[in-house]
Amino acid sequence: MVECTGEGILFIEADADVTLEQFGDALQPPFPCLEELIFDVPGSSGVLNCPLLLIQVTRLKCGGFIFGLRLNHTMSDATGIVQFMAAVGEMARGATAPSVPAVWERHVLNARDPPQVSCIHREYEEVADTKGTIIPLDDMAHRSFFFGPSEISALRKLIPPHLSRCSTFEILTACLWKCRTIALQPDPTEEMRIICLVNAREKFNPPLPTGYYGNGFAFPVAVATAGELSEKPFGYALELVRKAKAEVTEEYMRSVASLMVTKGRPHFTVVRAYLVSDLRNAGFEVVDFGWGNAIYGGAAKGGVGAIPGVASFYIPFKNKKGENGIVVPFCLPAPAMERFVEELDGMLKGQLQSGQAHSKFIASSL
Numbered sequence: 001m002v003e004c005t006g007e008g009i010l011f012i013e014a015d016a017d018v019t020l021e022q023f024g025d026a027l028q029p030p031f032p033c034l035e036e037l038i039f040d041v042p043g044s045s046g047v048l049n050c051p052l053l054l055i056q057v058t059r060l061k062c063g064g065f066i067f068g069l070r071l072n073h074t075m076s077d078a079t080g081i082v083q084f085m086a087a088v089g090e091m092a093r094g095a096t097a098p099s100v101p102a103v104w105e106r107h108v109l110n111a112r113d114p115p116q117v118s119c120i121h122r123e124y125e126e127v128a129d130t131k132g133t134i135i136p137l138d139d140m141a142h143r144s145f146f147f148g149p150s151e152i153s154a155l156r157k158l159i160p161p162h163l164s165r166c167s168t169f170e171i172l173t174a175c176l177w178k179c180r181t182i183a184l185q186p187d188p189t190e191e192m193r194i195i196c197l198v199n200a201r202e203k204f205n206p207p208l209p210t211g212y213y214g215n216g217f218a219f220p221v222a223v224a225t226a227g228e229l230s231e232k233p234f235g236y237a238l239e240l241v242r243k244a245k246a247e248v249t250e251e252y253m254r255s256v257a258s259l260m261v262t263k264g265r266p267h268f269t270v271v272r273a274y275l276v277s278d279l280r281n282a283g284f285e286v287v288d289f290g291w292g293n294a295i296y297g298g299a300a301k302g303g304v305g306a307i308p309g310v311a312s313f314y315i316p317f318k319n320k321k322g323e324n325g326i327v328v329p330f331c332l333p334a335p336a337m338e339r340f341v342e343e344l345d346g347m348l349k350g351q352l353q354s355g356q357a358h359s360k361f362i363a364s365s366l
Contacts, residue, residue, distance in 0.1 A: 012056040013056075014037075014059070016036070016061070016066075018060060020060055020064045029299065029329035030142040030144070037056060038069075038300070039054075052071070052075050054069070054070040056068045073215070074215075078277070079213070079216065080212070080216075083098075086099075087102070089290070100210065102211055102213055103211035103212045110257060111254075111257040111258045112258055117255050118251060124259060124268060127271040141331070141332060142302070143331075143337060145327070145328045145344070146325055146327050146328075148325035148326075149324075154348045155234075156171065158235070159238065163238055169245075170238060170242050172328075175234070177192070177229065182229075188226050189225055192272050193221050194241060195220070196245050197277040199217050200216055200248055204250050220248050273310060276313075299313040299329065309331045315327050
């Protein structure tokens, strides 16, 4: 329930004595001084009894600006918050109303009466962390990796013929899951999870209405032992990812809604789990506040809540060469990050074209 008090949101104005160029040639996570660009107002970061949005606009010495936003995810997903940002941009440019009216209609995702959990939802399993396998938060390394046409082509060469029509999302997700698992060095018998955020707006009949800005995604999961992921060919992980993603249907979403009622809104498991969210089509980078498209638009860092190593985002990006691709913020304990880089390089090294085989994929680091 949202208490409509008319108090508005938290809005912060700031000035920085730096230019955009000083942030680097290619703007991508991790960003320096992020805590200065999104000020954590005391008492504002909770889910209950807290403002729904915090926006900070920081003016730069060069005339540019940084628009930073933190949202309460119970209210909106990426599609919804981009809709809100686009509406703000339209009104900043003189519009009297948004071109896409906001639609509440949360009832369309209500659970059935009586609730009926008809699908298996391993993403919400209660998994005991008996071996201390939630990622330690000390000595964390933050880096971004760029995957352009050459890297994606190299991964496609590893695909068996019967999986040749897999999407870029599926291929990249399988690659990262496999390399990350090897880098973390878990016990071979431990179960590892890959959770794929899937936009379910078009899975309904009829689809969710245009303008609906609430959460409209699912968390389908694939599960395999660390030994299987490490030892079996790339196609094994890829097939698991593809099958998990295909599970999301209208019936699956109705089943999730019922599970939320019967189980008391459980959180997806983070034990031995890795979550990926594809923001390539969200539209952050094309929001226009009156100064044109953004140089960078997307998540400021990888992570979920207090456990930064659990999630990554796929963000559209153009590198220094002008190549369009995907930048993926990654967060792991420093020793595991070194192993991850080695594993990723090893997977791609033999497949890349001559002259690119020894390239590293670390775009930036802290």
